[in-house]
Amino acid sequence: MVSFEHLCKYFKLPAITAAEVEQFVYKLYGAGNSNIDYIRYTLFCSPSKRTQCSLPPRKDELNVHVKRAIHQAVIWRRVKTAYIDASPPEHHGWIVENHGSINIKRMTQASAPEHVYCRV
Numbered sequence: 001m002v003s004f005e006h007l008c009k010y011f012k013l014p015a016i017t018a019a020e021v022e023q024f025v026y027k028l029y030g031a032g033n034s035n036i037d038y039i040r041y042t043l044f045c046s047p048s049k050r051t052q053c054s055l056p057p058r059k060d061e062l063n064v065h066v067k068r069a070i071h072q073a074v075i076w077r078r079v080k081t082a083y084i085d086a087s088p089p090e091h092h093g094w095i096v097e098n099h100g101s102i103n104i105k106r107m108t109q110a111s112a113p114e115h116v117y118c119r120v
Helices: 005-009 015-028 036-045 059-077 114-119
Strands: 094-096 102-104
Touching: 015 036, 015 059, 036 059
Parallel strands: none
Antiparallel strands: 094 102
16 A cells, blocks of 8 residues: 555545545455445444444545545645645535635535435
């Protein structure tokens, strides 16, 4: 696995790095499958009653979180620069409100398929 040290140099996450981040998360949860959403589902259905916070993030949540982390890390890395040429935060997992405050965008997709919501 390649080191993550190059993550905080650029605002855009290369596709190969995104795959490496996912592989890292797979290993954190001790899973052999390479589909993070399937791993989450399998752990949720396991008999060892897991809480929501002990489950891995969904792929969409992971991608948005990594975008936010990289955006913040690049800004911190350039803190001594007179002008930080930062791209807009709303392109990196943040929501900019009308009054100027910035909030976290948790996900870009629905948390579950529509048919799941109908059964609850």
